[in-house]
Amino acid sequence: MAKVRFTTALNSFFPDLKDIEVNGSNVHEVLSNVEMQFPGISNYLREENGELRKHVNVFVQGKLIKDRQGLSDKVNGDHKILVIQALSGG
Numbered sequence: 001m002a003k004v005r006f007t008t009a010l011n012s013f014f015p016d017l018k019d020i021e022v023n024g025s026n027v028h029e030v031l032s033n034v035e036m037q038f039p040g041i042s043n044y045l046r047e048e049n050g051e052l053r054k055h056v057n058v059f060v061q062g063k064l065i066k067d068r069q070g071l072s073d074k075v076n077g078d079h080k081i082l083v084i085q086a087l088s089g090g
Contacts, residue, residue: 001021002076002077003021003079004022004082004083007083007085010085016038017038022037023077024075026071026073027060027071028071031058050069052071055086057086058081059082060075060080060081061079062080
């Protein structure tokens with residue numbers, strides 16, 4: 001299982017969101033499985049068409065993913081994934 005870590009920006013909406021382990025062969029599958037554990041989290045991470053929101057970045061093994069639209073970047077079971085959601089507004 002891949003290990004997924006989130007920055008604390010989502011803690012006020014998902015207080016139980018900690019480092020979690022999920023299955024998935026690519027970023028899309030991993031984020032879909034995260035959604036199953038934390039219903040509604042995808043609304044903060046993805047646009048309606050499925051691509052990442054403007055202020056969200058995903059790193060796999062320390063490297064920024066390349067496919068922000070289809071989220072097809074490969075994930076292995078021992079990979080570490082970091083999801084960063086920047087806050088915006090003023």
